[in-house]
Amino acid sequence: MKGSVAVVGGGVAGIQAALDLADNGFKTYLIESKPSIGGTMSQLDKTFPTNDCAMCILSPKLVETGRHPNIELLSYSDVKSITGEAGDFRVKVLRKARYVDEAKCTGCGNCTEKCPKKVDDDYNAGMSKRKAIYIPFAQAIPRVATIDAANCIYLTKGKCGNCKKVCGVEAVDYEAKDEEIELNVGSVVIATGFKPFDPSVLTNYRFDHPDVITSLQLERLLSASGPTQGHVTKPSNGEVPKKIGFIQCVGSRNPRISRKYCSSVCCMYATKEAIIAKEHDPELDITIFNIDIRAFGKNFEEFYNRAQREYGIKYTNSRPPEVIVGADNTLSVKYEDFNTGELKSQGLDMVILSIGLDPSDSTRTIAESSGIALDEFGNIATSIEAPVETSVSGIYVCGVAQGPKDIPDTVAQASAAASKAAALLSGERGTLIKEREFPDEKTLSSEPRTGVFVCHCGINIGSVVNVPGVVEYAKTLPNVTYAQELLYACSSDSQEAIKQAISGNNLNRVVVASCTPRTHEPLFQNTCREAGLNPYLFELANIREHCSWVHMKEKDKATEKAKSIVRMAVAKSAFFQPLYKQKVSLINKAMVIGGGVAGMTAALDIANNGYEVTLVEKEKELGGMLKDMTEMHDGKKPSEIISDLARQIHDNNKITVMNEAKLVDVEGHLGNFKGTVLSGGQETHLDFGAAVIATGARNLEPAGLFGYGSNSRVVTQAQLEKMLAENLSANNITMIQCAGARNPEREYCGRTCCVDAVKNAIRIKKANSKANVFVLYRDIRTYGVTEKLYETARELGVLFIQYDKDAPPQVQDSAVVVHDVMLNEDIEIETDLVVLSTPLISGEDNSGINQLFKVPLDKNGFFLEAHPKLRPVEFATDGVFLCGSAQAPKLMEEAISQASAAASRACTILSRDFIETEAMVSIVNEAKCIGCGTCVTVCPYNAPALEEATVTAEEVSYTAKKSRINPAACKGCGSCAAACPSGAITAQHFSRKEIGEAIDAFEQGIKSIAVNEKVVEVTV
């Protein structure tokens, strides 16, 4: 066994897997074929459904990966083969010649400027030119140049040599050769992603016309760092388009070109791109031509509704068969209007082809060379109960290499794959790693010397706030000795710029005006540490979430507000003092709440990683909602899956199961929680370092809907499951989708109901081919590879009829009447059993558990994760994780992936030798303390205590009670400082001086900044 892992593919999946493994104590090699890590996500402008700037959330991860002491980045390298066995693999890697020495190159860009050869830029999806020697994008990691040998004039013709001449550090080496190396690792994670579908195969869509572009090209047009700086213009003539149309499912759901699967993400990215385009130009007329709109994820349906309601984006439920190029080169599409049955034509200035996700070439080559099985679509084959395990033991898979999926599902799978690899190698944890090192802190001069860095965030800030104006203003503020603007403050080159500014100007306070400290503070704090500054001398001024994004139409006022936000940050930071964390021990045990398939998987993964787990289940038996299912969509029996998991749990001596148990109290924090579990009338106290919430969801009981409750022939899909396992006598079955979902009362899509309905329809037809099965739907949402179920159902003769949300089906005595949208007429369906496909709703215990752990719920009562894209299984509260349907409805394979992911994230804590305490703790000035004990009363953590102290004043000594605060127990809330009647307590980093200066600066200029005492002593 080796304590190292090779992660193949440096997109967001590979990055997440590598970070988890490295944080879990394993030496990790991250192998990326392109010159930089970042994958497709680095090309995206924004991400659905929050329209978060993609680069802004990805860039901190790129920087962290590049900096991590236990990640060795092998970029511009291809994996040739993987041999060996679990615990001892040999990975052959071809390190392609870059012709630039990575160790020497500083990424200054001189060579790129002087290179005379222009070639199509892949990063901008071929819509602009780059040079033959290039850095692919501003935030690239590693930030080094690469020569594209096929296009380099020197390498092809032996002339030029400009780059070598201008390189100041002699990094260019034309003699470099490809090199093959062999890595010896314990496990491999495949994260080879996808390649965008090439639409030129479908000649009917006229991709040869310049104004017919792919969705990825539009993404680049919308991006501030793209070829048009975020302005959508027609590639043919640069004019602003008035009408654009998206054609969905290009290269997806198309058996004719052997792409039977749904690509999962196109409906939502088209919606997102349409919204962004509308934000740029509200006059733009946008139509999305689709088959079904698959808005199945958390908050997707709400996003889709907003696109229509607030942005006026039109959705036409008809996919045009072709794009027509007119005599004058104009574009139009023909489609069928199902309301009238007419064939209509619509002229368009631009056509966007929403291209699907094809398996990447490297997935196939690696699978073939290494004997890893592929599925019928060319994805790496897995099973629904083991969604990250490949056919080769010890090799795991995550992300789109396993099947089309969006970013949060990809990130969750990445952590899941990391969990499996870490469990396999848990005996070798920590054997090959080294600690992160920072330079010594430099001594602070008494005068504050503040540097201000104002971020454009592409156009997220810069298009609203006048960034250069804010920089000029910052330079006029007291103590500001340096100010500059940055395109993306979070990119790696910006970290270098900040570090250079710190050392070059001897800065001792740093203010970055960009986005929220809730996501970006740690990144900039680390940059400060690398420059020898204490991280608590840093302040973020949030001019994006709190300014440019919420004052998009008031540019001048937004600029004024940005200036005052910067002013307040500068004023406050002048009083910052260096603060230090303390190391304290932690409890290397976990608690998992909820014993469904998610909770069982999480508990097993944590135990297999080597840590003790208590699994708390409220019912008598483990299994959760899966107990009510009788067959999975691949034909497996859920009871067998449950009994297999239960047996593994029983056999694992690290897991304690508490049945019929309820968590009733939780105290403490990350690393040191104290829980009380009530079971059989007895209270048990348990200590744990991390917790996973896996409390699942429950079926909606749709009382009153379609006669449910009063008409015995109306049942739910969950009831049909049971009937199917026994004996189904009905011969005419009609299923009604979206019962109790996608309506004003419950806006979200149930995600699993279409897959469940189609699966059960197939079961009925297979058992009795004479049965008549109708599925009445609004959109069929069999996303990803489950699309094949939809196809099978149709082949078996299941009839699918689309209805409109405003004309729901009517359930009568022995029939269901529905208005068929496609035929535009009412149909009466003879029916003996009506099956309602109802959504999962949030668990009834959620609102108790969320208060125990102080974690939030969303508006539907499901748990709210820390970030919808990149932190799908974490809470903002450290040490608490979530998985499965507790977060939102999920298919079993997704719940399992999330459960392993939560386990992996929990293990990044459990694997530590110590945790660091809060540095921003409160301290007592004993001279001012009157020993009243107010602080003792208000503190919820028992951090302050009154102790006898000897006070000497004016030659008199006496003993008195004085408050002392235990820094290991203090969490830094500052309540004691607010309550202290004598002003003896300072809440460090949020002291009266620091907050007071910010208040003073909110309206006027900073009146005076000097680090002398300037406190108004007021006793309240």
Place this chain on the structure above:
Amino acid sequence: MSADAKPDAGGWEPKIVAFCCNWCSYGGADSAGMGRFQQPPSARIIRVMCSGRIDPIHVFNAFLEGADAVLVTGCHIGDCHYVNGNDKTKIKYKFLEHVVHELGLEKERLYLNWISASEGEKFANFIRDVTEEVKKIGPSPLKPEGVA
């Protein structure tokens, strides 16, 4: 303040100081940004780790520095990241209300609101509503430069 002393509501933007706790209401303000919930540019947010950190003196200082309104915000009761900081805020707020009233300031100038990290729209609506209310009563009489 007499009615005719009110400035033109269109041109004058009130200045509002909003104290937000790191875990909930500051996150709510972030969510407002992520959801692009537009709001008047009147608020200046001061982040504290917990609403329990907000000392009444901070609120008075904000008024003395010219704030037309002050918002005290935190997690919903029961959701406090520090167990019960917002319960303490609630108690302090009662006291604050009295003192602000004694100072002769209108009740429309001081607010307490619980906003979770997911309630971006609520945050934006809150800022809009307070701004409207304050526009009705005009600048704070404590404003150093007086009525505009």
